[in-house]
Amino acid sequence: MCDQTFVAATFGPCDNCTTASPLMNIYIKNEAINYCSFCVEVMACQGLQKGESLANLKRECESLKKKLEEERGKLNDVELHQVAEKVEVVGALSIKTRRVLKGHGNKVLCMDWCKDKRRLVSSSQDGKVIVWDGFTLNKEHGMTMPTTWVMACAYAPSGCAVACGGLDNKCSVIPLSLDSNENLAAKKKTVAMHTNYISGCTFTNSDMQLLSSSGDGTCALWDVESGQLLQSFHGHTADVLSLDLAPSETGNTFVSGGCDKKANVWDMRSGQNIQSFECHESDINCVKYYPSGDAFASASDDATCRFFDLRADREVAVFQKDSIIFGASTVDFSLSGRLLFAGYNDYTMNVWDVLKGNRVSILFGHENRISRVRVSPDGTALCSASWDNTLRIWA
Amino acid sequence: MSTTNNIAQARKLVEQLRIEAGIERIKVKTTVFCHVCVSKAAADLMSYCEQHARSDPLLVGVPTSENPFKDKKPCIIL
Numbered sequence: 001m002c003d004q005t006f007v008a009a010t011f012g013p014c015d016n017c018t019t020a021s022p023l024m025n026i027y028i029k030n031e032a033i034n035y036c037s038f039c040v041e042v043m044a045c046q047g048l049q050k051g052e053s054l055a056n057l058k059r060e061c062e063s064l065k066k067k068l069e070e071e072r073g074k075l076n077d078v079e080l081h082q083v084a085e086k087v088e089v090v091g092a093l094s095i096k097t098r099r100v101l102k103g104h105g106n107k108v109l110c111m112d113w114c115k116d117k118r119r120l121v122s123s124s125q126d127g128k129v130i131v132w133d134g135f136t137l138n139k140e141h142g143m144t145m146p147t148t149w150v151m152a153c154a155y156a157p158s159g160c161a162v163a164c165g166g167l168d169n170k171c172s173v174i175p176l177s178l179d180s181n182e183n184l185a186a187k188k189k190t191v192a193m194h195t196n197y198i199s200g201c202t203f204t205n206s207d208m209q210l211l212s213s214s215g216d217g218t219c220a221l222w223d224v225e226s227g228q229l230l231q232s233f234h235g236h237t238a239d240v241l242s243l244d245l246a247p248s249e250t251g252n253t254f255v256s257g258g259c260d261k262k263a264n265v266w267d268m269r270s271g272q273n274i275q276s277f278e279c280h281e282s283d284i285n286c287v288k289y290y291p292s293g294d295a296f297a298s299a300s301d302d303a304t305c306r307f308f309d310l311r312a313d314r315e316v317a318v319f320q321k322d323s324i325i326f327g328a329s330t331v332d333f334s335l336s337g338r339l340l341f342a343g344y345n346d347y348t349m350n351v352w353d354v355l356k357g358n359r360v361s362i363l364f365g366h367e368n369r370i371s372r373v374r375v376s377p378d379g380t381a382l383c384s385a386s387w388d389n390t391l392r393i394w395a
Numbered sequence: 396m397s398t399t400n401n402i403a404q405a406r407k408l409v410e411q412l413r414i415e416a417g418i419e420r421i422k423v424k425t426t427v428f429c430h431v432c433v434s435k436a437a438a439d440l441m442s443y444c445e446q447h448a449r450s451d452p453l454l455v456g457v458p459t460s461e462n463p464f465k466d467k468k469p470c471i472i473l
Binding site for chain 1: 409
């Protein structure tokens with residue numbers, strides 16, 4: 001977490017009561033304060049209002065949580081797969097590997113499609129970011145970042161820039177130029193600065209704003225031109241591993257998922273956490289909105305993917321099987337939202353029927369765990385990035 | 396100080412839960428802040444799927460000639 005207090009013991013006069021005693025050197029908002037332990041206790045209690053105590057607050061927490069569950073339960077009149085019984089079964093899918101993109105020297109950690117439906121950008125553990133033409137397998141641009149583990153990359157909506165970030169705690173935007181001799185890495189501009197690794201980034205509806213999620217437990221919205229922080233989103237109590245922007249043009253919400261097992265929905269303008277879902281039993285590795293924007297899916301280390309409806313405010317489906325024991329690292333929906341493609345740490349991709357809740361197909365091909373799966377903007381193809389140093393395009 | 400941290404965290408959590416509990420729950424769809432029963436939400440998800448199913452290339456499959464990623468069979472000129 002960003003703000004931490006460090007406690008170290010020394011002996012001397014207390015700043016507050018001036019008696020000589022063992023001191024606790026605390027840093028509050030970056031200022032060093034040397035109080036004796038009694039004065040520290042007094043200071044902590046000053047924060048409490050009359051009648052409040054830790055026990056009281058805990059009790060109120062529990063009763064509010066129960067009330068929320070009750071209210072949610074009232075709206076749960078039927079299950080999604082029951083409603084979907086009359087829907088036609090998904091026919092046999094003929095999805096096969098059509099392209100294998102080789103060129104990265106180490107694990108491919110992230111990829112993103114360009115809006116032109118043919119280009120894609122990928123980033124890897126060795127610090128390289130490559131822009132590919134998916135049709136011809138041509139590598140159009142290659143950039144070396146000054147850090148290893150570039151865990152996040154995104155294509156700008158205009159197709160003229162890419163953003164990437166990772167262990168350097170920064171997210172940088174690199175404008176793509178047509179001149180192949182230019183050193184693109186030199187033109188990169190640092191936009192986002194966090195106090196821990198960048199786990200995910202995405203442009204908002206234009207090239208001008210960037211959303212980032214970080215291991216420091218926060219998400220942030222940045223202005224690309226000035227690098228200024230426009231809004232920060234606090235609420236997760238552990239690393240945030242993934243984020244996704246709501247699909248509508250007017251929408252200004254996004255969902256984030258993290259190691260605290262929670263998926264939070266945020267309002268971008270106010271920074272407010274609108275909804276929170278805590279159903280997973282382990283870290284949430286990836287979150288993705290349903291194409292209509294009314295629901296989202298999440299993939300977790302507990303080997304399940306779950307489907308949450310925002311208007312019903314609850315989990316409406318769990319995609320799991322006893323034979324699946326490895327964590328799911330990534331999910332994406334097909335164009336209509338009927339299929340959910342999920343990449344797992346057992347090197348396979350499972351294709352789930354979102355409405356009926358059953359698995360439709362398994363896609364084999366990668367030789368190591370799958371780090372990212374993304375459907376192309378027009379839905380014709382699916383790209384998967386893997387720790388086996390390759391990307392595969394399936395159609 | 397662990398006590399200060401605990402109290403601050405607990406207070407933040409209580410605030411957040413108060414906000415969530417206060418959001419109105421009604422059985423009619425109006426804005427994103429109102430909640431809806433699962434049968435209505437599920438019906439809407441299903442209708443979205445059905446509306447877009449025909450144009451979903453991965454679901455229904457497109458002929459080889461239209462999908463740029465599928466390799467076309469070479470023509471033989473006799």
